[in-house]
Amino acid sequence: MLSSEAIDAISKAFSVFFMGKNFIRLVMGLLVTIQIAAISVLLSLFFGTLFGMLMTVKNRYIKALCKIYLEFMRIMPQLVLLFMAYYGLTRTFGISLSGEAASVLVFTMWGTAEMGDLVRGALQSVPAHQYDSGMAIGLNDKQIFRYIILPQTLRRLVPLSMNLVTRMIKTTSLVVFVGVIEVVKIGQQIIEGNRLTVPTCSIAVYAVIFFMYFFVCWIFSLMASIIEKRQKEA
C-alpha cells in the first residue's frame, strides 16, 4: 500500500487546485477541448451520412474513390494528419491554419470517413430480402428506403455513432501537439507555474485531467450501452 509519505505528497499535490484560479482554468481548457470535439462531431455526422450513402452507390469509380479516401483516413494516424494539416498545408500551399482550425479540419475529415463506413455498414447490413419484400408489396425505391431501410439503419447506427463520438473526444487530446491551449496545455502551465511551491502537483493535475476525460467520454459510452441494451430487449 501507499506509505504515509506518499499520501502526504498526494494531498499536498491536490492543494494546487485551491490556489488562485487554477481549477477554473483547467475547466476552461476542457471546454476548449469539448468545443473542438463538438464542432467536429456535428460536421462529421452530417458529412459522414452523405459519405456513407455515396459509398453504397453502384458506380465503380465513385466506389473506388470512396474506398481510397476511407483507407487513407483509416490508415493514417490522426496525429500524422494533424501535422499534415498544420505544418504541411502551410509549407506547401501557404495556407496557414490556426491550431484549432487544423484540428477541426482533420477531425472532420477523419470522422466523416469513419461515420461514412458505419452508415455504409448499417445500410448494407439490412438483408436483401427486406428490399425484395418491400418490392413485392409494391413500394417504390424511395418508399423502401424511407419506410424499411432507414428505420432499421438508424437503430443500428445510434449506439455505433455514440461510440465514434467518444473516440473523437479522446482523439481531441492530440490537439496539444499543434499548439492549441486546451486542458493538457493548461495543466502543464499549472505544473510549471507551481514548480517551486508544489513540486509534486503533476500527479494531481494529470489525475484530474484523466478523470475529466473519463467522465466526458463515459457519459456517451453509458448512453450507447443503455440504448444498445434497450434495442436488444425490443
Added chain:
Amino acid sequence: MDFEFIKQVIPLYAEAAGLTLRIAMIGILLSFAVGLFCALIRYYKVPVLSPVTGLYIELSRNTPLLIQLFFLYFALPNLGIKLSSFQCCIIGLTFLGGSYMEETFRSALETVSKVQIESGQCIGLSGLQVMRYVVLPQAVSVSVPGFCANVMFLIKETSVFSIVAVADLMYVAKDLIGLYYKTDEALWLLAISYFILLLPVSAISGYAERRLRYAQFGSN
C-alpha cells in the same frame, strides 16, 4: 522535393519504424493476453473479479492514451515509481489495448447462441469441452475482423509516443522539421512509413471481414 535529403534520412525512418513496430508488437501481444483473460472473466461472470475488470475497461476505454502516458511518465515519479519511457509506452499500450481486445473477444464469445452451448451439454460435454469444441471455434472466426481492427488501432496509437521521448516515426519527423525545415519531405516520408506499416494489416482485416460476411450471409 529534395531527393538527396530523402535518401539520407530514410535509414532514420527505417530505424524508427522498427522501434514503433517493436513496441506495437509487444503491446499487442500483452493486450491480447490481458484481453483474453478479462474476456473470460467477464464471460463466466467470475465474482469479485468481474466488476473489477468492468471498472478497468470503463477507465481504459474512456480516456485517451496521451493522458494515460502523461500520467505514467510525469505523474507517477512523484510517488517514487520511476518508469523508463519504453516501459511507459508498453504499459500504456497494454492498458489501452487490453480493454479493446476484451470487448472484441467477449462480444465474439457472446455471439455463440445459448442453444449451441445447451446442445453441447446435452450430449454430455463438460464445461471445458463445450468451450473447446463448441464456443471457441465459432467465436474465434467472429473475432478476427475486430482483432485486426484493434491491431491497426494500436499501431496507430503508437504515434503519440513521441511525447515521452521515444524516438518513433513521429519523433523523427518532428526532429527533421525542426532541424532542417524540410517539412514536406519529412511529412511525406512519415505518411509513407505508416502506409507501409499499416496497409498489410488493413488488407488482411478487409479480407477477414469479407470472408466472415460470406460465411454469415452467403453473399458479398
